[in-house]
Amino acid sequence: MASVRVERTGDGAFVARNHRGAEVAIGGSDEDGVFTPVELLLAALGGCEIVTIEPLTAKRGHRLMKLAATVGAEKVAPTKLGTITVTYDVEFPAGDDEAPQIFTAVAHRVHENHCTVGRALREATPTEQVLPDIT
Secondary structure (H helix, E strand, O other), rough: OOEEEEOOOOOOOOOEEOOOOOOOOOOOOOOOOOHHHHHHHHHHHHHHHHHHHHHHHOOOOOOOOEEEEEOOOOOOOOOEOOOOOOEEEEEEOOOOOOOOHHHHHHHHHHHHHHHHHHHHHOOOOOOOOHHHHHH
16 A cells, blocks of 8 residues: 655644655745645656656666656646646667657556556546544
């Protein structure tokens, strides 16, 4: 099971931590040095895709010189995002004429089938809330 703990810290900020000790600061769009929850969602999608694409292209003998993704979406309502777009910035190895086709095929398969975050977004994974018993 994947999980993170999100909590308010002593100074009133918010932080998400995983069981391996990594953490990320969370805040509002007007705060410096933090990610908003929507930015974390976009980072999760971009991260899921590139950390899956990179080893798959390398395994096929086509180590990319550069692989980055910019992930964006516009808010179409106060609490609703429009289409999320993943735009890649890729540099292929000199002399590797097959790398662009391999990258394209792998990136497409990852986007459609192998990125857990993307699949959760496309298939509207159910969420539930468990509140403490306050009686």
